[in-house]
Amino acid sequence: MAKTSKLKDHWAEQRLFVQRAVISAVLIVGLSSVVMLRLSQLQIVDYEYFSAQSQGNRIRVQPLPPTRGLIYDRNGAVLAENVPNYQLELIPEQVPDTHATLLRLAELQLIDPDDLESLQTLIDEHRRFDSIPIRRRLTDTEVARFAVERPRLPGVDIRARLTRHYPYGEAVAHALGYVGGINANDLQTIDKSNYAGTALIGKISLERRYEPELHGEVGHEEVLVNARGRSMQNLSAENATAGQDLILTLDIESQLVAHEALEGRRGAVVAIDPKTGEVLVFASQPSYDPNSLSIGMSRKDYRALQEDPDLPLFNRALQGTYPPGSTIKPIIALAGLHYGVIDPDDPRFCGGYFSLPGNTHRYRDWKRGGHGWVTMRDSIAQSCDVYFYEMATILGIDRMESFLRRFGLGDKTGIDIGGEKPGLVPSRDWKRASFRNKGDKVWFPGETVITGIGQGYLLTTPLQLAHATAIIAARGEQYEPTLLRGFSNPATGVDEYIETSALESVGVIDERQWDAIISAMNAVMQGRQGTARAVGIDAPFTLAGKSGTAQVFTVAQDQEYDTEELEERMRDHALFIAFAPLEDPQIAVAVIVENGESGSGTAAPIARRVMETYLRDIL
């Protein structure tokens, strides 16, 4: 083959190639002529037609943003709505001098002089013919002030737009969250075309969690626009699909009672329906005004909010972790019964302190001199510490840890808003992994003792406490806490409810054990020696509860407090858990008042008022 290739006829091949190249050239000329003729047809023959299409009116497709879904409480009260508002918008191509116009607007106090630079950037980023919102939510006087100057400010106009409004303001802010302008981070998580034309997006809590459902689907309209891009006439439209309305599990009346009861304090109230896991109250104080955040707060105001020592932006119900104190006792007692380590009727002596064998350290009872001989029921009703020091020692940390975890402690409850804290249930493994010094890695018997009264490393969120209380009320059945009852379709008016998801039962099947604990908790409120007898004795329904106080160990060194305030912040946290009515529990509640000193004195009345409000219909 190699030989024959040497013999191949190069001249003939080159002639063949040239022949083919000529055919190719003819083909090229032919195809090029087709394109050139086509160009001539478009640009000469049909010029008039296309020129009219181009220079006269043109079709622009523009997005129709969907209306954001409303948010209702469980009884249909509106918690978040859309209200028309006036906003100032600017179209760059119609403004002769953008800088001068912005300066004039600042002079008229219609925009903040501090924002001039960021507004200029905003304008530069948009297309010349876009209408850019430069100030949301004008007051009536501002509208009037602008109206006078309007003829001298071409390209700036006032438009009515829908903005978010929360009628109950800060009372529900920590549950609902708020909406705000779409920023660079948001852009990475959303479908940009679906948000074409949308100005607001959910930033936190429910507004963020259910953003896809609340937002809806964008629509499009075809409008005839003139040569400068201005809309002349609507041609056709594919309407937007409005977002779904949310029906929450919250009861706004109980929520308002909880919010007001916490007024002037730092704390949280969470109430749950034990039969479903539906969250009825979700309050955290202090709070913030979601309306002003949704308009777009000035940087100075936002910083003030962030730097407030009372942390109004901090969602205590979801993220605050507190030692549960004595409110943990019913669960520890149940553990004692479940593991068969105690006889509830066997009285133990409380002499005011407890010592581990071979150790002289005294773990003191809150009551000097002690409670004398107490049964398990007495120890819960009177909140005897010594009884639980002893029980904790018998149970040991391993069994306590595993039992507390069954009640959802030490782990996120799975509520449908983000940012939940898991709290902490300590164990030997945890200690080994979390401490640096070798000597600290060991679990000490004394740490078991104080875990029995909810002190030491144990930490719970108010949500977890309410969840654990709901489990006691439901005698071991448990449901994932949720704030969403269902969706309502605004177009059809059809409501669709969501089944709450049941979690694994805690596995205590002996009803007598539940009876013992629940009746002891009832004695707390309605027994002769109950710690919260003052709150519970005259209640119009049967109820069970448990008070708690948690020591505040440290105040951060770098925080500045005057002495009076420092003293206030060193006081114990007040806690209370409760549920009612006994025979058919419908509400379980947990209350935490930071530095409230007395669980039965400060927190219990709040719990009672919330339960009374929620049970108003059956009373």
Place this chain on the structure above:
Amino acid sequence: MTTLADNRHQSMGMMTLLLRSLHLDGVLLTGIIAILIIGLAALYSAVGQNANLLISQIVRMGVAFTAMLVMAQISPDWLRRASPWVFAVGVIMLALVLITGDVGKGAQRWLNIGIRFQPSEIMKLGLPMMLAWLLHDRRLPPSLGLITVCLIVVFVPVSLIAVQPDLGTSILIVLSGAAVIFLAGIGARYIFGAIASALIAMPLLWYFVMHDYQKRRVLTLLNPDSDPLGAGYHIIQSKIAIGSGGLFGKGWLNGSQGQLEFLPERSTDFIFAVIGEEFGLMGALLIFLVYLFVVGRGLVIAAMAQDTFSRLLAGSISLTFFFYVFVNTAMVTGLLPVVGVPLPLVSAGGTSMVTLLAGFGILMSIQTHRKLLAR
């Protein structure tokens, strides 16, 4: 006066010398630079006078010019020996893309090995090189057996690209392969046979190979008004832009269709519509003629080439370049479906520019590495 003429003569001489030492072809280079300049002007207008985007395009041109310079230094003999290896590496990379590649715009086209690039670009040169290598020492016109081998060689990379899916590129690569086989002088009966079987294959492609979006584009071509918001939008807006440009155009930076952003993909696949709108029929014809000039020079280089490999490769590169221009302009003027082929050397975007100028580098190498043959 004489000194001035002498100077000019001298500087011309210097220029020729410089070009020759760099293995560049002055005629081809002039055409390419003319296209690049017109292209930059159009692009500047199409991107809304954004200097940054223009600069990044110029940077890409710099990279592409480097690729051209490098290719021009490689002698055709060396290139011929490298051909099967280039082809093999290309096929392996195409296979890797399907296994590990990055997905962009619903298609898996990118390979990320330090830098992100499309291996299908390698194949634009790799396939004609491979075919030219297969045919270079055989008796031409090729036998039926040899043609079959060539068809298999075409089929492997094209099928790998078609399933990415990238219809535009696979069509162009088929055409570049067909160009080699055609230039090798295959008989007329084979050509007509191929055309007949293509007609038969069309319905098969339609039902078994084409994606929905590709079918929609063909249907929209036949009736653009059927989907004015979706696929038909491109063609309608593009025709309005070109048609309203008239004989002399609306003037640079004054095309309302492009400037008001009615025209989609105006800096990439539809940039020819910006040229048509702003420079009118005269401008569109001018750039078209410059393209034809470059193609013509390529064919002349091919015809003057000294060996079969160089002839076939140079011819294929030139014809493929024309196919690019034709498919894009026909697409933008509504003669062909929107298949996603950029306007060569003008549309924004890096990889195709590098491949194109590398191809021209090969043409220049063929033209400038001439051996003294005894006639």
